[in-house]
Amino acid sequence: MSSLLKNLALSISAGSLALVAGATSAQVVTGPDASVDNFSRNRNTSVQQRPRRDYEAPGVRAGGFLVYPRLELSAERIDNIYATATNEVDDTVFHVRPELAIESDWNQNFLSAYARGSLNRYSDNESENTDEYGIGTSGRIDVNRQSNIGFGADFAGGFEPRTAPSAPRNAVEPTALNTAQAYVSGSRAAGYLKLSGRADWRSFDYEDGRTGAGAVIDQDGRDRDIMSVSGRVDVAVSPDTAFFFQATANDRQYDVGSSVIVPNRNSQGTEYLFGANFEISALVRGEIAAGYIEQSFDQAAFDDVSGFGARAQLEWFPSELTTINVAAGRTVEDTPVVGAGAYVANSASFSVDHELLRNVILNARLFWSRDDYEGVDREDTRVGANIGGTYLINRNLGINASFSTLDTQSDGAARDLDFTVNKLAIALVAQF
Structure with a gap:
């Protein structure tokens, strides 16, 4: 099954990209349906996406580009900065x-780039101070009205959050993590048929940490590269509804791990989904899919994972001033936990955005996740919530305020820590 689906994903993806490349010379469907866009889902604009001309940064003109400088200054109060079960330590963190x-x-095609940084300073616990940065670019080539090619690349130098399920609990400083990713995609729509494909590469590089006694916490076993390729076929049954099939194959390669002591965690996986993409009148739009997922490991030390896979993303527009989002998913993720190669991640979220005034936006979000580890007796459940608001003073200034809470419960013989983290934050944003 794995080889079949992988070959299928590669075939569909290659075919989709080839169609895009040859779109200028390929014959397109003609007749009354040729000019109908059966795949756009833009009847509504969400609260977060809605243009606010009087409060948007004008940008600085530079030829055919617009440059947007931005600076955020924030303060955050955290009641459990180390994400521990007992002896919680609180602190105030300042971010620049x-x-x-x-x-x-441009009228056609699109190109963007960004560079950002974050200087994080703790009032009382200086060992938690970090400096983070990221750079990236993305673009789109419009081959013609119904075909395009997309691309992008990012690099980030950051740190693993203390709340991460795989973060070393005995590290005296946050674990440094460098990530890189790149992708290329293509799509072509013709009448009732749309073909699309995408190839992704992601890299994770963790730096070694140290315990309070000075011992090295080796993190090389977590470094990995992930390649994935997907292909998708959408068939429209009306201008607002389409059914699709999507196949995705991945290859996960770890930098080290080939001995009995440190088994190789290399694996190959596939995802096979059927679903629907739709926009029902002016009320609801979204996508729902379900199917089969599997991940097979090269080493017998780790259990293979297979079963039900799914994802869903729905937007409900009860009014022009309110947007409600519901999302859910079931995927297979890597883990460095001894004895386990992967876990099945189940997640769900519910959020509301409300435009109280043109320049005052309120938001609230609830989320839940459950990670079922394969090969060991462990199950982690996370429940969280956050509420906040944004006050846009003018085109150049805004204020954000939020409160969030995260409760983590771990069960089983190989359980992790139970902890709760609460955060209260306020930020001043300047944009030009």
């Missing part, structure tokens, strides 16, 4: 986050 974004202002 500069950003520079560049976007093209």
Whole structure:
């Protein structure tokens, strides 16, 4: 099954990209349906996406580009900075986050780039201080009205959050993590048929940590590269509803691990989904899919994972001033937990955005996740919530305030820590 689906994903993806590349010379469906866009889902604009001309940064013109400088200054009160079950330590964290974004202002095609940083300083626990940065670019080539090619790449130098399920609990400082990713995609729509494909590469590089006694916490066994390729076929049954089939194959390669002591965690996986993409009148739009997922490991030390896979994303528009989002998913994720190669991640979320005034936006979100580890007796459940608001003073200034809580419960013989983290934050944002 794995080889069949992988070959299928590769075939569909290659075919989709080939169709895009040859779109200018390929014959397109003609007749009354040729000019109908059966795949756009833009009847509504969400609260977060809605343009606010009087409160948007004008940007700085630079030829055919617009440059958007941005600076965020924030303070955050955290009641459990180490995410521990007992002896919680609280602290106040100050963030300085500069950003520079560049976007093209062309009639066709699109190109953007960004550079951002974050200086994080703790009032009492200086060992938690970090400096983070990220750079990236993305673009789109419009081959013709119904075909395009997309691409992008990002690099980030950051740190693993203390709340992460795989973060070393005995590290005296946060674990440094460098990530990189790149993708290329293509799509072509013709009448009632749309073909699309995408190839992704992601890299994770963890730096070694140290315990309070000075011992090295080796993190090389977590470094990995992930390649994935997907292909998708959408068939429209009306201008607002389409059914699709999507196949995705991945290959996960770890930098180290080939001995009995440190088994190799290399694996190959596939995802096979059927679903529907729709926009029902002016009320609801979204996508729902279900199918089969599996991940097979090269080493017998780790159990293979297979079973039900799914994802869903729904937007409900009860009014022009309110947007409600519901999302859910079931995927297979990597883990460095001894004896386990992967866990099945189940997740669900519910959020509301409300435009109280043109320049006052309120938001609230609830989320739940459950990670079922394969090969060991462990199950982690996370429940969280956050509420907040944004006050746009003018085009150049805004204020954000939020409160969030996260409760983590771990069960089983190989259980992790139970902990709760609460955060209260306020930020001043300047944009130009």
